[in-house]
Amino acid sequence: MRLFFRLKWFIRLEWRSYLLGILALLGVAMLGLIPPIMIGRFANLISERALSGATLGPIIVWIAIATVGQYLLRFGWSYFIWGTSARLERLMRLRLLNHYLEMDKPFFQKHRTGDLLAHATNDINQLQRVAGNGVLQLFDALITGVSVVAAMAVVVNPLLTIMAVVPLLGITLVAQLLGGSISAAFSAVQDMFSQLNNKTQESLMGIKVLKTVGEAAEDTADFQTKINDSIRATRHAERLDSLFNPAITILTGISFVGTIIYGGYLVQTGALSIGSLITFVTYLSALVWPFLGLGFFFNNLQRGNAAYERITTLLAEQPATLDKKGLKQVPRGDLQIDLTTFQYPDATEATLQNVHATVQAGNTLGLVGPVGSGKSTLIQLLLREFDQYAGSIKINQIDIRDYDKDTYLPAIGYVPQDNFLFSTSVLENIRFADPNISLERVQEAARWAALHDDIMNLPDGYDTQVGEQGISLSGGQRQRLAIARALIINPDILILDDALSAVDAKTEQQILTMLHNQRQDKTTIIATHRLSAVVQAAETLVFEHGRVEARGTHSDLIQEDGWYARMFAAQQLSEKLDQEVTTHG
Numbered sequence: 001m002r003l004f005f006r007l008k009w010f011i012r013l014e015w016r017s018y019l020l021g022i023l024a025l026l027g028v029a030m031l032g033l034i035p036p037i038m039i040g041r042f043a044n045l046i047s048e049r050a051l052s053g054a055t056l057g058p059i060i061v062w063i064a065i066a067t068v069g070q071y072l073l074r075f076g077w078s079y080f081i082w083g084t085s086a087r088l089e090r091l092m093r094l095r096l097l098n099h100y101l102e103m104d105k106p107f108f109q110k111h112r113t114g115d116l117l118a119h120a121t122n123d124i125n126q127l128q129r130v131a132g133n134g135v136l137q138l139f140d141a142l143i144t145g146v147s148v149v150a151a152m153a154v155v156v157n158p159l160l161t162i163m164a165v166v167p168l169l170g171i172t173l174v175a176q177l178l179g180g181s182i183s184a185a186f187s188a189v190q191d192m193f194s195q196l197n198n199k200t201q202e203s204l205m206g207i208k209v210l211k212t213v214g215e216a217a218e219d220t221a222d223f224q225t226k227i228n229d230s231i232r233a234t235r236h237a238e239r240l241d242s243l244f245n246p247a248i249t250i251l252t253g254i255s256f257v258g259t260i261i262y263g264g265y266l267v268q269t270g271a272l273s274i275g276s277l278i279t280f281v282t283y284l285s286a287l288v289w290p291f292l293g294l295g296f297f298f299n300n301l302q303r304g305n306a307a308y309e310r311i312t313t314l315l316a317e318q319p320a321t322l323d324k325k326g327l328k329q330v331p332r333g334d335l336q337i338d339l340t341t342f343q344y345p346d347a348t349e350a351t352l353q354n355v356h357a358t359v360q361a362g363n364t365l366g367l368v369g370p371v372g373s374g375k376s377t378l379i380q381l382l383l384r385e386f387d388q389y390a391g392s393i394k395i396n397q398i399d400i401r402d403y404d405k406d407t408y409l410p411a412i413g414y415v416p417q418d419n420f421l422f423s424t425s426v427l428e429n430i431r432f433a434d435p436n437i438s439l440e441r442v443q444e445a446a447r448w449a450a451l452h453d454d455i456m457n458l459p460d461g462y463d464t465q466v467g468e469q470g471i472s473l474s475g476g477q478r479q480r481l482a483i484a485r486a487l488i489i490n491p492d493i494l495i496l497d498d499a500l501s502a503v504d505a506k507t508e509q510q511i512l513t514m515l516h517n518q519r520q521d522k523t524t525i526i527a528t529h530r531l532s533a534v535v536q537a538a539e540t541l542v543f544e545h546g547r548v549e550a551r552g553t554h555s556d557l558i559q560e561d562g563w564y565a566r567m568f569a570a571q572q573l574s575e576k577l578d579q580e581v582t583t584h585g
């Protein structure tokens with residue numbers, strides 16, 4: 001019952017609906033008492049040979065009233081109780097989704113996406129089951145159970161009632177215990193099935209890699225193991241499930257046999273009329289469901305409690321980035337990086353150390369260096385995915401951690417290494433930040449990103465569907481689409497994280513020239529492996545093992561004759577060779 005106590009905020013919100021639902025349930029139970037009495041009366045009339053139109057008429061009218069009344073009131077309880085539980089589901093889903101949206105990188109590193117999805121689906125379904133089915137089962141058991149048992153004892157015979165009801169308590173016990181094991185077993189089947197699905201998805205997505213590295217046989221074997229596990233789990237669940245109905249039938253049978261023996265004896269001795277025995281047996285049939293429901297209720301409650309516990313623990317987690325309600329001011333102006341040290345939450349040593357740079361508004365900062373040297377990490381700090389670092393990053397003299405995140409982040413245009421296409425049209429993908437942006441502006445952004453001509457060659461131009469459910473774009477086209485998506489908001493700070501790696505050198509230069517011309521007063525940060533992308537940068541930082549090993553303009557760095565100069569020469573040479581191969585076939 002603790003769950004109801006913990007859900008009191010919701011019950012307080014919805015008490016009217018619950019009350020109306022429970023009153024409707026009460027009405028159904030009361031009306032449910034009428035037909036068995038009428039059936040008993042009917043049986044007595046037959047045994048007394050007193051059946052006539054006049055005696056049968058009221059019986060039919062009462063049964064009709066009870067049936068129609070129950071029909072209307074059943075609609076009432078399902079409307080109020082189910083409707084209310086659906087509202088709890090919506091509320092909790094929204095709460096969880098908003099929470100996920102507020103959370104930052106450390107949270108998503110700690111929880112796997114699959115688990116977060118499971119909380120948002122299974123756990124909330126479980127909760128909704130308690131708020132809907134659970135409430136119904138509890139009150140049905142209380143109202144129908146109590147009223148029918150009372151009617152049996154008062155209208156018919158108290159001792160017969162005790163004899164008939166005791167075996168039914170066994171039904172509650174079986175429903176709770178065996179029912180619990182059955183739902184746990186079916187949950188395990190569901191988990192296996194999800195694993196199988198994930199495995200299938202992964203295998204299909206990586207099928208080319210699997211084949212080329214000769215891992216297809218191993219993958220099939222792994223798949224086979226998962227299928228076997230899934231079959232084993234299903235068999236176990238089915239075995240338990242097949243025990244359930246016979247157990248209920250046996251217990252119900254005991255109750256009915258006891259009733260018939262003792263009830264028959266009472267009728268024989270004249271202590272009970274045949275009609276009353278029939279009334280009693282009809283009541284008894286009406287009791288099986290509430291007793292069963294009560295068992296299911298305890299079971300649901302236990303699972304609902306655990307689900308609520310998991311959801312509230314998740315909701316209680318706070319973003320690690322300090323989101324004190326900060327300055328609602330667009331970050332605009334000079335960028336000043338003075339980072340002493342930063343370490344990922346689960347890392348054993350510092351990832352970035354002593355990174356210092358000043359970028360005047362309108363300039364470009366280049367970030368280069370070998371794989372894993374820390375370029376993307378610095379970008380993550382700029383994107384406020386982590387706030388726990390020593391030192392400061394300031395824009396317009398204000399620490400970026402002092403800006404309100406909801407004002408800060410939309411001012412940043414970010415093009416990540418692995419860009420994402422939403423399953424919608426090219427048009428909607430580009431104007432994702434604001435669906436009201438005009439087609440003309442979308443086309444302008446696409447031209448800036450050197451993508452317009454490619455789009456015009458797609459089957460439906462800007463209306464072509466892309467993403468999972470549409471056509472697939474080439475790596476270079478995806479990158480340029482992501483650039484157009486970032487440029488359309490004309491961000492004060494634009495961050496390109498290796499975002500031009502899949503476009504050819506000529507297109508890269510075309511985009512860089514456009515950036516230079518269009519973003520005269522705005523800051524651009526380019527992290528790249530291809531050094532030609534930072535030739536125009538006002539300053540480039542060369543990272544090595546999380547430290548800035550060299551810095552300067554392109555010509556400064558070439559003169560230094562270090563990693564940058566060697567890499568630039570090697571890349572120029574390879575590009576030249578590529579060109580020669582292309583020219584001479």
Ligand SMILES: Nc1ncnc2c1ncn2[C@@H]1O[C@H](COP(=O)(O)OP(=O)(O)OP(=O)(O)O)[C@@H](O)[C@H]1O
Pocket residue numbers: 109344345346347351369370371372373374375376377378
């Ligand atoms: N979320 C994380 N948690 C812990 N360590 C991380 C995390 N992300 C990156 N790292 C580590 O931090 C170091 C710097 O990685 P980072 O991605 O910043 O390098 P990079 O220079 O951008 O590399 P690349 O050029 O391949 O993108 C690497 O050693 C990496 O393994």
